[in-house]
Amino acid sequence: MGMGTRRKKIVEEEPSQSPSLSEDGGSDSQGEGSEDAGSDDGSSRYEQVREQRIKENMERMHKLGLLDLSLKLKPPKKNPPHKKKKTTPEPNLSPQRRSSRIMTLAPVNYNEKRVRDSSSKESKELEIFIPEGTNPEFYTEEQEKFLGDCETAWELYVDGYDEDGNRIYDPIKGETCHQCRQKTLGEHTQCNKCELLQGQFCGDCLYMRYGENVMEANQNANWMCPPCRGICNCSRCRRGKGWMPTGNIYSKVSKLGFKSVAHYLIKTRRSESDELEGSASGADSTLNRLSTRTLAQRDAEDLRE
Template sequence: MVSTRRKDSEKGEGGAVEEGGGGQYEASRAQRIKENMERMKTLGIADLSKNLKPLSAPPSLRKIKPQIKPSNDPPRRSSRLKDAPRPVYSEKKSPKKAHTSSKKVEIHIPAGEKPEIYSEEHEKLLGESATAWTLFVDGFDDDGQRIYDSHEGKSCHQCRQKTLGLRTSCSKCSAVSGQFCGDCLHMRYGENVREVNLNPDWVCPVCRGICNCSRCRRDKGWNPTGAIYRKATKLGFKSVAHYLIQTRREGAIESLTDGDEKEGSSDALPLSVIEEHGIAEVMEQDSDLEFEGDEHDEEQDDN
């Protein structure tokens, strides 16, 4: 039952509330309070209820942020770091600075089970390109990362990676072994994938017998070359295949390396022999490229 409040105009003289409405409710309420007090006295809990502390109001759920008053004091700064540049917290790698050292470029490939010797016919099978190829663009995103795709991507025979990008097609085998990505074809064989795709008679390095991927080299009894593209180009060679074939010609190695190679050394020609061929001396600068086909090839074979 909802009580109704009387306006001051409805009150009688002396402020008493007229009968009915609010007056009846107040009288009933007072009667209930009286009955409750008598019942508590009968139970002996009237005096106990007086000692109970009132419940405290629940704390406010809203957190009040402390107000920080601005300070007029000068900022505390170490005198040791006063003139030092501010630190830059960035995850991006800064480009490597080229530096020149006194160390000469030397390529060492461990000797395999069989000697690695090429003929004049192998040199005739080396590829050429009329236009330049830009590395790390085709099949890479805007951040310079390779785009791997197990559905739309095609495998590369050299690096064994299933990524997006151009691939070659061999007119002789028409197999997956004839597929090379643009970067591997350029670094390892000195050819341009766009040019070879316009040639319907193009034959892949596997069918030509000059493939230098780790799997093909092991089948021939030779050890993998590793990442030697940058060193080979610094020595004046167009690609890894050009370096291998032109420095390991049949009949020329024994006469040129007489006294230079020690027993148990690697198959690679020493730098002194390369210089005797008229190749300019090159000083070593940075490390090898971050991506090279044979590096990824090694990872796949090890797994």
């Protein structure tokens, strides 16, 4: 039976009640009472019809098997995992075995952290490594005399740089530095001996690599460039001598107390070459003494015979 049919049947069964009006146009008390009773009767009938409809729907769902299907589709309830209780380890009440030989000694603490040696770390940071070339690197006493100096320190990373601290490269107006091979703006040297492009050094390279001030060099009428003095340490000149390039080692040599890279190379390699020459001369003198002793022994044996 459809919803429309049931509602029509309910309407037909309900008696039509109209309030009786009195002569003066008002409704009497009997009419009001009957209207209230009719409204209560209508609400109870609606509840009965609603319950009947729910019952019929449940029976229909049961016949179709929808109730069992809905129960199967519900996910099973998962039991919450049991939390493991933290257990504190029981104290070891058994007597500790200690040898009588070590009972007087303090127990060893294996949890102590090793203290890093800051001096060894600094020495590793200041270690300078230059690969060996095809020829041994050494310098003469005359080259050490050609090391430059300056009266005023040169301020690095200012001349030839913009406001943001970036170096200005200009292929047209710039001048090529013999050391860094960059065509930049700023002060550059001019060699009074060769008067060639090899005598052009920018202010930063001249100060870091040779310990000289570019302004003082340009004011000196007898100034010679490092290639003319035989102390140039650029990559091209070093490879021409069979030596490997040094790389950027200015910060390390300055921490070691050297004025420039040239001062570090010449002073350290000069001492090494002196030691090699001393050891070689010592070996030669030892050989001479041995040969002289051998000749004297032979002369003595000849006299005995």
